[in-house]
Amino acid sequence: MSLTAKWIAAQVRRLAIPVLLIVYLTLKLVSALILGDAPEPQSPPDGYEVQTPEVRMVWHSTDWTSLFVVKIIEQGGDFDHPLLEKKTRSNSLSLPNLDRGRVYCWQVEALKSGRMSRTACFRLSPYRIVY
Amino acid sequence: MSMVRLLLSRLVKWIRNDPGASLAWLASLVVLVTTAPLFGVTMNRAGDDLYHLANEIQVAMAIKRGQNPFGPLDIIFGTPILKFYQPLFYLITGSLHALFGFNIVFLHNALTVLAFAASPLALHWSYRQIGLSSLASGLAALLTLASVAAFGNSYEAYFQAGIVTQSLGAVFFPLFIGAFAQLLKGKRGPVSTSALFGLAFVSHAIMAVYAVLSGALMFLVGDFRLRRLFWKLASFSILCFVLVAFWLVPFIQHQERHRPVPDLVARNGTTIWFTGLSPSQLDQQLFSGRLLDDAKVLHSGHQGPADALTDRLNIMGTLTLRMPFVTILVLLGFFLALLHLHDFAHRFLVSGFVFSLIMLLGPDDVGWLYWIPFADRIQVFRAVYLVEFFAFGLAGAGLKIVFDGLRRFFQDHEFLTGKKKKVFFSAAAVSGLAFLFYQVGKLVYVHVDLRDMSAYEKLYDVAKYARAGFPLRVYDYYKRSDKRRNAYMSYKGMRSVCGHWGGVGPLVTMQVCTYLQSPLKSLTLARHLGIGYYLVGYHQDKLLRTGMKESKKPFVRLAYGRGHYLFKDTRAHYLWAASRPILVIANNAQWFYLNRSWIQSMAASNDRLQPATFVRLPAGVKLSPNTFSGFEEALILDPTRISKHEKKLLARISSSNEMAIYSVTPIKGIKTKPIPTSRKSLTGSSMGPVGEQPKFRKISARLGGPITYEVTMNKPGVVVLPEIAVDGWQSSLDGSKTTVLEAGPDFVSAVVPKGRHVLCFRWRTPRREELLDLLSIMGWLGVITWFIVKKTGKDRA
Numbered sequence: 001m002s003l004t005a006k007w008i009a010a011q012v013r014r015l016a017i018p019v020l021l022i023v024y025l026t027l028k029l030v031s032a033l034i035l036g037d038a039p040e041p042q043s044p045p046d047g048y049e050v051q052t053p054e055v056r057m058v059w060h061s062t063d064w065t066s067l068f069v070v071k072i073i074e075q076g077g078d079f080d081h082p083l084l085e086k087k088t089r090s091n092s093l094s095l096p097n098l099d100r101g102r103v104y105c106w107q108v109e110a111l112k113s114g115r116m117s118r119t120a121c122f123r124l125s126p127y128r129i130v131y
Numbered sequence: 132m133s134m135v136r137l138l139l140s141r142l143v144k145w146i147r148n149d150p151g152a153s154l155a156w157l158a159s160l161v162v163l164v165t166t167a168p169l170f171g172v173t174m175n176r177a178g179d180d181l182y183h184l185a186n187e188i189q190v191a192m193a194i195k196r197g198q199n200p201f202g203p204l205d206i207i208f209g210t211p212i213l214k215f216y217q218p219l220f221y222l223i224t225g226s227l228h229a230l231f232g233f234n235i236v237f238l239h240n241a242l243t244v245l246a247f248a249a250s251p252l253a254l255h256w257s258y259r260q261i262g263l264s265s266l267a268s269g270l271a272a273l274l275t276l277a278s279v280a281a282f283g284n285s286y287e288a289y290f291q292a293g294i295v296t297q298s299l300g301a302v303f304f305p306l307f308i309g310a311f312a313q314l315l316k317g318k319r320g321p322v323s324t325s326a327l328f329g330l331a332f333v334s335h336a337i338m339a340v341y342a343v344l345s346g347a348l349m350f351l352v353g354d355f356r357l358r359r360l361f362w363k364l365a366s367f368s369i370l371c372f373v374l375v376a377f378w379l380v381p382f383i384q385h386q387e388r389h390r391p392v393p394d395l396v397a398r399n400g401t402t403i404w405f406t407g408l409s410p411s412q413l414d415q416q417l418f419s420g421r422l423l424d425d426a427k428v429l430h431s432g433h434q435g436p437a438d439a440l441t442d443r444l445n446i447m448g449t450l451t452l453r454m455p456f457v458t459i460l461v462l463l464g465f466f467l468a469l470l471h472l473h474d475f476a477h478r479f480l481v482s483g484f485v486f487s488l489i490m491l492l493g494p495d496d497v498g499w500l501y502w503i504p505f506a507d508r509i510q511v512f513r514a515v516y517l518v519e520f521f522a523f524g525l526a527g528a529g530l531k532i533v534f535d536g537l538r539r540f541f542q543d544h545e546f547l548t549g550k551k552k553k554v555f556f557s558a559a560a561v562s563g564l565a566f567l568f569y570q571v572g573k574l575v576y577v578h579v580d581l582r583d584m585s586a587y588e589k590l591y592d593v594a595k596y597a598r599a600g601f602p603l604r605v606y607d608y609y610k611r612s613d614k615r616r617n618a619y620m621s622y623k624g625m626r627s628v629c630g631h632w633g634g635v636g637p638l639v640t641m642q643v644c645t646y647l648q649s650p651l652k653s654l655t656l657a658r659h660l661g662i663g664y665y666l667v668g669y670h671q672d673k674l675l676r677t678g679m680k681e682s683k684k685p686f687v688r689l690a691y692g693r694g695h696y697l698f699k700d701t702r703a704h705y706l707w708a709a710s711r712p713i714l715v716i717a718n719n720a721q722w723f724y725l726n727r728s729w730i731q732s733m734a735a736s737n738d739r740l741q742p743a744t745f746v747r748l749p750a751g752v753k754l755s756p757n758t759f760s761g762f763e764e765a766l767i768l769d770p771t772r773i774s775k776h777e778k779k780l781l782a783r784i785s786s787s788n789e790m791a792i793y794s795v796t797p798i799k800g801i802k803t804k805p806i807p808t809s810r811k812s813l814t815g816s817s818m819g820p821v822g823e824q825p826k827f828r829k830i831s832a833r834l835g836g837p838i839t840y841e842v843t844m845n846k847p848g849v850v851v852l853p854e855i856a857v858d859g860w861q862s863s864l865d866g867s868k869t870t871v872l873e874a875g876p877d878f879v880s881a882v883v884p885k886g887r888h889v890l891c892f893r894w895r896t897p898r899r900e901e902l903l904d905l906l907s908i909m910g911w912l913g914v915i916t917w918f919i920v921k922k923t924g925k926d927r928a
Binding site: 010013014015017018021022024025028029031032033036037040060 | 353409411412469486496
């Protein structure tokens with residue numbers, strides 16, 4: 001291997017990790033600065049089974065002044081034709097009348113930024129707590 | 132006198148060779164002077180400080196009695212005390228107290244102060260070994276006096292949150308980093324490096340993680356030849372494992388089974404500690420100066436969301452208000468270091484700083500962090516320490532570059548020459564130092580709150596509690612939260628069932644503790660679990676209520692995100708309610724969810740409660756006919772680990788109707804019943820009230836010794852010992868060995884047939900742990916011998 005190639009290989013070995021880390025974090029921070037965070041479904045967690053008959057959906061958003069649109073579908077459904085669509089200024093929404101034993105998926109959109117959350121799904125447990 | 136002279140001459144020599152060390156010594160001196168009030172036997176009120184003190188007392192008591200201090204003398208989150216986060220601090224103070232009789236409060240305070248004082252020196256040495264110049268390292272060490280947020284190794288961290296044991300890690304972690312840099316450069320051998328690694332590792336669990344991650348990062352960004360270092364690194368790794376094996380293996384096992392996860396988190400609640408910042412939040416916190424300096428307002432009730440987030444991230448509010456000068460210095464250092472990436476020191480500091488910020492984002496934002504062991508379990512606020520380590524290094528390096536630039540500028544332009552230059556630099560240095568001292572002084576003035584121990588003697592009638600008998604738990608419902616009181620009670624040998632922070636692991640969740648706040652519910656639970664007395668704090672309830680309020684705030688992140696280990700295993704919930712003991716064969720995740728449901732149902736049902744006693748046999752444990760004696764029902768949640776032989780046994784039992792076997796899925800060859808899911812299906816079954824309570828007569832019961840009772844049962848049942856079912860519990864019935872089971876949620880229990888019997892529980896160190904202890908003891912003895920031989924050889928030479 002020529003001296004130049006060796007020198008380049010040494011530089012790559014030295015700088016690859018720092019440069020990758022710096023670029024990764026910079027992209028994360030800059031994109032967040034420009035685009036803002038999309039709302040993040042928090043509870044129930046994705047894939048979780050809910051016991052209580054009333055489901056309280058909570059999401060996170062840094063844009064707390066926004067109006068949010070929450071859409072719920074049954075698994076396999078289409079978000080263009082949701083079972084339920086509600087607007088709220090809060091970061092949570094409670095739904096008392098969902099059917100047990102079914103899987104529901106939901107998304108939240110922050111109207112101010114137009115950012116849509118990822119889809120999270122939960123199953124309403126078929127079991128009831130017996131006292 | 133000659134000794135003092137010798138030490139002084141060495142110090143002068145050190146400073147002459149390494150002038151920057153004078154700044155580190157200055158920082159150290161400031162720490163010693165400002166914390167002087169702590170050199171006494173009074174308990175400080177600093178956050179977790181008292182809680183650690185209580186643990187040290189337990190260890191000291193064990194050593195004094197000749198008991199194994201590694202055993203479950205006191206249970207912290209279901210974890211035997213020395214397998215908790217920070218064994219080294221406890222071991223040092225506990226041993227010194229037991230061996231020499233020094234007052235343990237004094238030892239605790241003295242070790243805290245000394246660790247804080249040694250920290251700037253350790254940092255200075257570390258930065259020097261990485262490759263920073265003397266001045267840069269000294270400046271970085273001096274800067275550590277500035278309180279960074281409310282965490283990390285700062286005064287504020289100690290006085291606000293009682294970060295005592297981490298302060299010991301803040302000495303050994305930098306020392307290890309420095310030593311490891313020397314090892315990679317071929318200037319140091321593996322023995323001393325692994326000894327420092329071992330000390331950092333057992334000083335605090337988080338330092339263990341950081342030591343491994345930072346060591347790996349250093350290796351990756353350095354220009355080191357693996358082939359040349361292979362044998363050195365291999366022997367270093369083996370020795371490291373030997374030195375920390377006594378703690379590492381059981382600790383990881385306990386993390387899996389009894390990890391302290393506050394219930395808010397277990398329920399995917401609203402704490403940010405476990406989720407990290409989002410990228411937007413990191414932008415805001417870092418560039419507004421809140422991350423490396425402070426939030427603007429404390430506890431005034433008028434904080435903006437960004438300031439409130441800072442305080443939530445750092446566990447609690449900070450008490451200082453300053454310009455973001457640390458932020459400015461660090462960012463300056465960072466950008467200047469980018470121009471010097473060819474240099475290893477700068478490259479390592481830049482990479483470390485960026486990596487530690489990525490850790491703050493957490494695995495929910497940075498998916499690849501899941502590939503890093505334990506990254507999904509690190510509480511975010513603890514990552515602030517790692518941020519600090521690299522940030523101060525960068526700030527020191529940046530300041531040095533600025534100084535050099537100014538010096539050159541003055542020289543080139545013949546500006547401020549001679550005396551004027553000296554005056555300029557001296558004035559700048561003095562004002563900088565004055566500012567730091569002002570900060571420190573202010574913190575000490577605000578935080579230090581010492582109270583004489585005798586005040587507690589008057590306040591609390593300890594004798595009353597002592598008379599309550601075994602177990603040493605006192606039911607004492609009080610309205611005010613007073614941590615000192617809890618520590619004082621521990622000092623007197625009493626302990627809290629719910630322990631510190633309210634949560635005692637995924638099984639005994641915070642809900643149990645909250646449940647105990649209600650006298651009505653607690654009596655039901657106590658009767659059910661067989662616990663006589665509790666000492667219950669108020670803060671758990673307060674925590675929950677705060678959590679509820681916080682859930683309405685916008686800065687809330689998904690707890691752990693997808694893929695967290697708590698949610699990786701079988702997710703099914705199995706709900707049950709009855710009033711008899713039921714044997715459950717379940718894996719850890721199933722047991723966790725079962726108990727959570729059970730506790731939730733208890734919490735919701737008030738005095739109508741008639742809960743089942745779920746008694747667990749971990750899936751995979753060998754089944755025998757004796758296993759089922761005393762049970763009328765068994766619930767199999769995890770049939771995957773039942774062997775063919777065991778299936779035959781179950782088939783025989785189910786076909787002979789000796790016992791009803793319930794299962795979620797049909798098991799081939801076994802007559803199983805589906806799980807009842809409504810009240811109706813339970814009616815008419817054998818499940819009814821427990822009936823007359825069994826009678827207990829104590830034969831012997833002492834902490835750490837055998838616990839023997841004469842038990843009179845009116846019908847077969849489960850006897851619960853209110854201790855967490857960690858490995859090592861053994862039981863015997865009328866002299867014959869019986870199976871120890873876990874009873875709801877994870878207390879030690881055994882099945883006792885009808886009639887009068889002698890039941891004995893005893894804890895012994897499991898054989899595997901004995902071997903690991905022995906391995907580590909031999910390792911440390913070997914290291915000490917190596918040092919002595921080396922030193923003797925040097926002296927002779």
